[in-house]
Amino acid sequence: MRRSPADTAESARKISRRALFLGGAQLTFMGVLGLRMRFMQVDQAEEFRLLADENRLKVRLLPPARGLLYDRNGVILAENEQTFRIVIRKEDAAHLDVVLAKLEKLIGLTPDEQERVRKTLKSRDTGPSVPVTIADRLTWEAFSTVAANGPALPGVSPEVGLTRFYPFRDDFVHTVGYVRPVTRDKLDQMEVVDPIYRIPDFQIGLTGVETKLEDLLKGRAGTLRVEQNVHGRTIRELDRQEGVAGSNIQLTFDxxxxxxxxxxxxxxxxxxxxxxxxxxxxxxxxxxxxxxxxxxxxxxxxxxxxxxxxxxxxxxxxxxxxxxxxxxxxxxxxxxxxxxxxxxxxxxxxxxxxxxxxxxxxxxxxxxxxxxxxxxxxxxxxxxxxxxxxxxxxxxxxxxxxxxxxxxxxxxxxxxxxxxxxxxxxxxxxxxxxxxxxxxxxxxxxxxxxxxxxxxxxxxxxxxxxxxxxxxxxxxxxxxxxxxxxxxxxxxxxxxxxxxxxxxxxxxxxxxxxxxxxxxxxxxxxxxxxxxxxxxxxxxxxxxxxxxxxxxxxxxxxxxxxxxxxxxxxxxxxxxxxxxxxxxxxxxxxxxxxxxxxxxxxxxxxxxxxxxxxxxxxxxxxxxxxxxxxxxxxxxxxxxx
Known part of the structure; x- marks a missing residue:
């Protein structure tokens, strides 16, 4: 059935009103979006630039495993034990007092230990990205407690490391020797400082074979690239290259x-x-x-x-x-x-x-x-x-x-x-x-x-x-x-x-x-x-x-x-x-x-x-x-x- 001219005119008027309404809505939306974009790109540009900058990429050295020492029959004289510790860096220590107070409650961090951390972080010798050990040789329970409370401990990083152990104790101390964490005095004595020695608590041979064969035993450091947020928490690992373990050395001793x-x-x-x-x-x-x-x-x-x-x-x-x-x-x-x-x-x-x-x-x-x-x-x-x-x-x-x-x-x-x-x-x-x-x-x-x-x-x-x-x-x-x-x-x-x-x-x-x-x-x-x-x-x-x-x-x-x-x-x-x-x-x-x-x-x-x-x-x-x-x-x- 054919529509009358009056019906056609009415239909055209309705379409025009809808088109105008939709067009106006679209223009309004685009205008609001444009204003918001201007606000973010111009008015808040500096703030977002800072936030982006603070989602930083960090490159850290990974300590290698120290080479093992054996006797002539394959008995281990010097080995590496797993150890749990927590560290913090100067650049991530904006809320240090709050963090230390929480750690005091969580793992019983003593006032003396807290003061040691403060002094170390204030030292001119401590670089902004150098980790400072807060507590070492933690039990698994204490380590897990810190890890579970990570979001409430900005800047604190739980780490699993290795430390030297001598199973025969005093039998070989005068020949195998022993290691200690690298000190500032030791670094000052070096003509050329291997970056590996700047890893926190990295151990260096001080006596015996441990010191004379240091170059063979220490290994080569690896690298880790991570992305951190503004609170110092690691968001993700971007790249990891493991270090090269030190040489295993068999001595002539029985x-x-x-x-x-x-x-x-x-x-x-x-x-x-x-x-x-x-x-x-x-x-x-x-x-x-x-x-x-x-x-x-x-x-x-x-x-x-x-x-x-x-x-x-x-x-x-x-x-x-x-x-x-x-x-x-x-x-x-x-x-x-x-x-x-x-x-x-x-x-x-x-x-x-x-x-x-x-x-x-x-x-x-x-x-x-x-x-x-x-x-x-x-x-x-x-x-x-x-x-x-x-x-x-x-x-x-x-x-x-x-x-x-x-x-x-x-x-x-x-x-x-x-x-x-x-x-x-x-x-x-x-x-x-x-x-x-x-x-x-x-x-x-x-x-x-x-x-x-x-x-x-x-x-x-x-x-x-x-x-x-x-x-x-x-x-x-x-x-x-x-x-x-x-x-x-x-x-x-x-x-x-x-x-x-x-x-x-x-x-x-x-x-x-x-x-x-x-x-x-x-x-x-x-x-x-x-x-x-x-x-x-x-x-x-x-x-x-x-x-x-x-x-x-x-x-x-x-x-x-x-x-x-x-x-x-x-x-x-x-x-x-x-x-x-x-x-x-x-x-x-x-x-x-x-x-x-x-x-x-x-x-x-x-x-x-x-x-x-x-x-x-x-x-x-x-x-x-x-x-x-x-x-x-x-x-x-x-x-x-």
């Missing part, structure tokens, strides 16, 4: 042997070194008393540190490489070889000992005041006759003696990765002119010939000397076995260029020291077939006046020394022992050396059959009382190094 050494030396101010004479591997380097390195990692108390400093037995230094002692009669093999090599004596030639030698109006006594009578080289070692060596000193001269000492390894530090190693002292005429401003006199030579006067040696050097005497080769000590599984080279031990017949005569004298009924160490002999020990006792004076050691204070008594190798017919190990102010080498040092040698040879507590029948009951009681770690001790984790 954990079981080292534990036995420390236990056997307990109660003494002493040191001992055990070397494999075939390779130069240092199986053990003990020093007592010792201390728990974990206390330093965590922050040792003032009382504990003061106790270490005031202990007259000096627990802090490593006596095996830092202690320098007059070697006493253990030096007589040097003098004997110097005289033999110089051609001024033969092994069978005798010297008459009347109990003293008079030179330049001064009398030099033998330890046996009645004298030894006529005595040859082997007998001079067996009985440790001083007069024989006074005569050799006059015949050979100090230069020959000093040269032989250096040939046998004295006066060296061997470039081992241990800090503060003493080189000892092998004196000669030039040394005295340079250091003392005086000429060498004959009395100096006589004193040096018996390991007194200016001569100083370390237990490590004495072990090297004994290894070279046993093998006739220039054995060099080795402390690092593998790095990241790669075997480290054993230095080629060429011949010493000493006549083998001369060495054989000296070895025979050392054999009789321990195995002849008249030898000075006969009481410390090994009776087990195939394990007989050759050695030499030594007693070095700490004062000029000779007095009975029992009548003077401990610190004025003589040092006791003993060196040995075994088995005599097929040498495997060399041992040196120094007992500070122990009295006599035959009574204080030799029994210890025998026990250490037997443990190294057997790889376990030695059987009583190794000892003389008459001593077995006493020795059993002594060995049973040693504070040894049981096999498979849970504090030492085994792994493939």
């Amino acid at each position: 954990q079981k042997v080292q534990n036995f050494v420390q236990a056997r030396l307990a109660g003494e101010s002493a040191s001992a070194v055990i070397m494999d004479v075939r390779t130069g591997d240092v199986i053990s380097a003990g020093s007592t008393p010792a201390f728990d390195p974990n206390k330093f990692v965590r922050g040792i108390s003032s009382a504990d540190y003061k106790a270490l400093l005031e202990n007259i037995y000096r627990p802090l230094p490593s006596k095996s490489v830092q202690g320098a002692y007059p070697p006493g009669s253990t030096f007589k093999m040097v003098t004997a070889l110097a005289a033999l090599e110089a051609g001024v004596v033969t092994p069978d030639e005798t010297v008459r000992c009347t109990g003293h030698t008079e030179v330049g109006g001064r009398r030099f006594h033998c330890w046996k005041r009645s004298g030894h009578g006529n005595i040859n080289l082997v007998g001079s070692l067996r009985h440790s006759c001083d007069v024989y060596y006074y005569e050799m000193a006059q015949r050979a001269g100090i230069e020959k003696i000093a040269d032989m000492g250096r040939k046998l390894g004295l006066g060296e530090d061997f470039a081992l990765p241990l800090p503060g190693m003493s080189t000892g002292l092998v004196p000669d005429k030039q040394w005295k002119r340079d250091k003392r401003g005086a000429d060498w006199v004959i009395g100096d030579s006589l004193n040096a010939a018996i390991g007194q006067g200016f001569v100083l040696t370390t237990p490590m050097q004495l072990a090297v000397m004994t290894s070279r005497l046993a093998t006739g080769r220039a054995i060099t000590p080795r402390l690092v076995k593998t790095i990241d599984g790669v075997e480290q080279p054993i230095q080629d031990a060429g011949p010493l260029d000493i006549n083998e017949n001369m060495l054989r005569a000296v070895r025979q004298g050392m054999y009789e020291v321990s195995n002849s009924s008249r030898g000075t160490a006969y009481g410390s002999r090994i009776v087990e077939d195939g394990m007989q020990m050759a050695g030499k006792t030594g007693t070095s004076q700490t004062r000029n006046l000779i007095v009975n050691n029992k009548n003077v204070p401990w610190e004025e008594r003589d040092h006791a020394l003993f060196v040995a190798f075994a088995p005599y017919d097929n040498p495997k190990y060399a041992v040196s022992v120094v007992v500070e102010h122990g009295g006599g080498g035959s009574t204080a040092a030799a029994p210890i050396a025998r026990d250490l040698m037997l443990f190294a040879l057997h790889g376990a507590v030695p059987p009583l059959a190794s000892y003389p029948q008459s001593q077995r009951a006493t020795i059993k009681n002594r060995l049973d009382a040693l504070p040894l770690r049981p096999d498979g001790d849970s504090t030492g984790k085994r792994s493939n190094a």
